Amino acid sequence: MRVLVFSDLHANWEALLAMQAVERKPDATLFLGDAIDFGPDPLLSVRWLRKNVHYGVRGNHDNALATGMDCLCEEEYGDLALATREYTARTLGPEEISYLGELPLEVYVNLGGACFYLTHAAPSNHLFKYLNVAMAREEELIEEMAGIEADIIFLGHTHIPAIRKVEDIYLVNPGSLGQPRHGIPSATYAVWEDGELAIRHVDFDRTLTQRKLSLLPLEPGQIQRLQDILERGL
Structure with missing residues (x-):
């Protein structure tokens, strides 16, 4: 059985297409x-999710659009989130916004004889905590794992891919499909196949995504910053 896991799409249609081209027909x-x-393509992205995702959870940006709450993202990205959210709110219809708002904060999934636990940020704080799986103290991870009955804990939010095993439980962050921030400008995602875990990288058409960003109703400086993040992967 092959399970595809990804996070932090951020309305990047080209990254989604690139992953789909490589990972055809996961189980x-x-x-x-x-x-x-x-990102520039919220409508295409959400429509794809509604059609293709079997299990999903709500992220802090999804929650902000659906509820009007602050996304509480890192300070350097706050104005970019607000500016693109205004565009997103005008682009998505009520059905798409409701879909995002109705995604659960956590979910258990049993597939292929394994139990997966999914949440966006961390078990202790589903939407907002930045938990760096690779760098966190083991004691902190053990505290986060308390009460979680699963073989694998999948987390997103930091945009930094990592796989780490603590006390016979794997913690996996697939990184960001749509806005990589790990120093390499390739999209990342995770694959679980018959008990084996892997982080995979895929290149996408950054130039096209950057061109689409240039057409958004944002300040020139904001557009440039979004384009630079895609170019550098930071």
Whole structure:
């Protein structure tokens, strides 16, 4: 059985197409939240999610659009989130916004004889905590894992891919499909296949995404920053 897991799409249609071209017909597709903000194609992205995702959870940006709450993202990205959310709110219809708002904050999934736990940020704080799986102290991870009855814990939010095993449980962050911030400008996602885990990288048409960003109703400086993040992967 092959399970595809991705997070932090951020309305990047080209990255989604690139992943789909490589990972054809997985047995299940799991989404860890943040469909929107920062990217130029929210409508295409959400429609794809509604059609193709078997299990998903809500991210802080999805929650902000659906509820009007602050997304509480890192300070350097706050104005970019707000500016693109205004565009997103005008672009999505009520059905798409309701879909994002109705995604659960956490979910357990049993597939292929394994139990997966999904949430966007962390078990202790589903939407907002930045938990760096690779760098966190083991004691902190053990605290986060308390009460979670699963073989694998899947998290997103940091945009930094990592796989780490703590006390016989794997913690996996697939990174960001739509806005990589790990220093390499390739989209990342995770694959679980018959008990084996892997982080995979895929190149996407950054130039086209950057061109679309240039057409958004944003300040020139904001457009440039969004384009630069895609170019550098930071």
